[in-house]
Amino acid sequence: MIRFVYLLAVLLGGFASPVVWSQANGVGVVLLHAKGSAPDTRNMRALASALESRGHLVSAPEMAWSRSRMYDATHDEAMSEIDRAVDALRQKGAVKIVVAGQSMGANAALGYAATRNGADGVIAMAPGHTPELGKTRRNAATDVQRARDLIEFGDGKEKQAFSDTNQGKRSAVSATAEVYLSWFDPDGPAVMPKSAAAFKKPLPLLMIVGSREPLAKGQDYIFDKAPLHPGSQFKVVDTDHNGVPGAATDEILSWLEALQGH
Structure with a gap:
């Protein structure tokens, strides 16, 4: 069903129109894919489905680093695309917005918090592109x-x-x-420690890395640069770079539940 909705969105609006799943319960999630990937890959669909099962509204735009677009927009233009996804979620009833991403999507999520005021939280899964x-x-x-x-x-x-x-x-x-x-x-x-240090405001940041990737030992490189916030967490899960969204799903759901309660 998710894939059908994604394909329909592409046919109707192209990459400018993000995939939107579920009904809002107060927290909307903009889900950003990895470099050379797409919103409808297996790990993104599985994570979106898990978020949907908890009632979250999810928007998964195809970004400038997807396999079909691959650098057709500047960093600032990509931030404007995230703005549009954020605005769409708010129009559908989301009260809080979390910008989440995997690898280069995590890089962009951090960049969004550094250049825009639209996010109430950031999830950085296996941050990439250095x-x-x-x-x-x-x-x-x-x-x-x-x-x-x-x-x-x-x-x-x-x-x-x-x-x-x-x-x-x-x-x-x-x-x-x-x-x-x-x-x-x-x-x-697109320099992640620079982005983390430049957050427009203190935000809860959930950063999750795989135990079998270099950043597993690099908490101080990105995470510690962000403004202190009581809701921020750094987690290491037992997987490689590509496996983080699946291995971290329970951590993500728990973190969002806590965010929703505040």
Whole structure:
């Protein structure tokens, strides 16, 4: 049924129209997928179904890093897309809004809290995309400089071939220099510790990582940068990067229940 609703939404409105499940009970969840993925993958459908079973209203927009869009919008434009999903949930009766995401979706959820006031909480599952670190930074360095040069010479809106790294694997993507730089600038808006430190207001943050991924030992890298809030929690679940949404479902439901009660 969820897949049917998703396909119908795509046919009627394209990626600009998010998938919406369930009936509101006061908490709406914007659910952001991982890089190269989509809202209707098995783990996202399963998590949405679990949220639905507790009465939550869920919006799952297809974002600029999906497998079919892959960098067709800047970071700020993506934040505006989340704004629209938030507004739609509020119009359907959601009183509180949680922006939740997996991997690059978690990155965007943190970025949303740093640039907008629309969220009442953030869930970051297996946060990913680290343009400021290691292999991602090294692999993108030449293209980041090229993107800066293209923008300086007035060619920032023309599509070019750039490199990308996803879980250690390199690939080529087509994007404008403006879009590429917004996601890969090592001091830009997609840097997660920078986003966490820049939350517009103290928010409850649930950050969940898998025990078999690097950030399992990195609580201080992102989570501790966010403003203190009594509702914030850092959790490690026994899984790898891709398994976090499934392994953390019970933790997420419990956390949302506590948020709803406050």
